[in-house]
Amino acid sequence: MRADDQDSSQGATIIPLARPGTGPAGQVSARPPRLLDRVRAGLRARHYSKRTEKAYVGWIRRFILFHSKRHPDEMSSVEVGAYLSNLASEAKVSASTQNQALVALLFLYQQVLGRELEWLGDLVHAKRPKHVPVVLGRQEARDVLARLQGPVWLVCALLYGAGLRLLEALHLRVKDIDLDRREITVRCGKGQKDRRTVLPSALVERLRSHLATIKTQHEADLALGAGAVVLPEALARKYPSAPREWIWQWVFPATRTYTDPATGDVRRHHLHETVIQRAVRKAAIAAHITKPVTPHTMRHYAESPVMPSCPPSHAGIAGIPGSLTYPTRHNQSLCRKASSLSLGRKRAGRAAVAAVLASARSLSWRLAAK
Numbered sequence: 001m002r003a004d005d006q007d008s009s010q011g012a013t014i015i016p017l018a019r020p021g022t023g024p025a026g027q028v029s030a031r032p033p034r035l036l037d038r039v040r041a042g043l044r045a046r047h048y049s050k051r052t053e054k055a056y057v058g059w060i061r062r063f064i065l066f067h068s069k070r071h072p073d074e075m076s077s078v079e080v081g082a083y084l085s086n087l088a089s090e091a092k093v094s095a096s097t098q099n100q101a102l103v104a105l106l107f108l109y110q111q112v113l114g115r116e117l118e119w120l121g122d123l124v125h126a127k128r129p130k131h132v133p134v135v136l137g138r139q140e141a142r143d144v145l146a147r148l149q150g151p152v153w154l155v156c157a158l159l160y161g162a163g164l165r166l167l168e169a170l171h172l173r174v175k176d177i178d179l180d181r182r183e184i185t186v187r188c189g190k191g192q193k194d195r196r197t198v199l200p201s202a203l204v205e206r207l208r209s210h211l212a213t214i215k216t217q218h219e220a221d222l223a224l225g226a227g228a229v230v231l232p233e234a235l236a237r238k239y240p241s242a243p244r245e246w247i248w249q250w251v252f253p254a255t256r257t258y259t260d261p262a263t264g265d266v267r268r269h270h271l272h273e274t275v276i277q278r279a280v281r282k283a284a285i286a287a288h289i290t291k292p293v294t295p296h297t298m299r300h301y302a303e304s305p306v307m308p309s310c311p312p313s314h315a316g317i318a319g320i321p322g323s324l325t326y327p328t329r330h331n332q333s334l335c336r337k338a339s340s341l342s343l344g345r346k347r348a349g350r351a352a353v354a355a356v357l358a359s360a361r362s363l364s365w366r367l368a369a370k
Contacts, residue, residue, distance in 0.1 A: 035064075046111075056103075056108075063083050072105075080102075080105055084101060102126075136291070136298070140289050141298070144289065144298075154252075156295060163299050166277075170271055174211065174249050174250075179204050182200075183196055184197050211251070214250075226257055228244050229250060229268060231243055243265070250268070252271045253270060254268055254269045254271055256268075277294065
């Protein structure tokens, strides 16, 4: 029987899992912060993402409940191993999920409780299997894109043509799009790293028209006293007027506004990822594709090193040129070089970045012209 279904054993330390309460007259009590609040504070001090914070706190909470709410400071490798084994044998979780739980517990013991883990070497990370990615054929990708419309089509076209991840595309702001140089700057991508990638030429006019539409919407929001967006870190305090400036607006804003309870500002968030996920799933079902298609599937062609280069004399899918829809390995290498140069490494100036990107475009245009 699971430990969270049993009564807590005698002698075990019961720790509260809720947030600290308030005392009389709404004053915060002087008791020390609770364990999960200390975990949250440690994660935020190290600038972990909100999703990582939610995942770590969830795993630590479940670990405590599994052992009848005993305090983690009273437990060691035996309890950690038993919990991880239960995840694999009873819960049937994948190796990556089991490893995530282990990393969350290691953060708890090392960074929050400050314990030297002499038993750390006894813990074994689960071996992750190597999976073959799902890749759409040329006609399958055409069928999916043909059943998408509006901003959803544009998001998936960027995933397919520029190799963006779903949240990378949804987090784009107006200032991150350079239509003249045909560049997209990805801010705080995977691993909190910035990079630059090439904007497919066939998407330039569609993107220009889309930006004009959302600018009109932004001006209407400003006229109603809204038009603000959330800014990263503390930029809103440093630049108080920036949340309403055009360059900071989302490229793919949500259809509805919301009121921030902390500031009272009427804001507009970006499109939620489930909007794209549901649309792609419906399009794949309507196209009778017998593969598990997700938005991430749209970028596999641009990333996989085993895919062939584009057919030289055929048009791209749904208006995307074949040379940029199917980047060659050499083109991808040039883009990666441009990305590393754009991070400001030694001897990497703007001229070098521009030269590498120009070389990538030149290669793509030459392939398209063959």
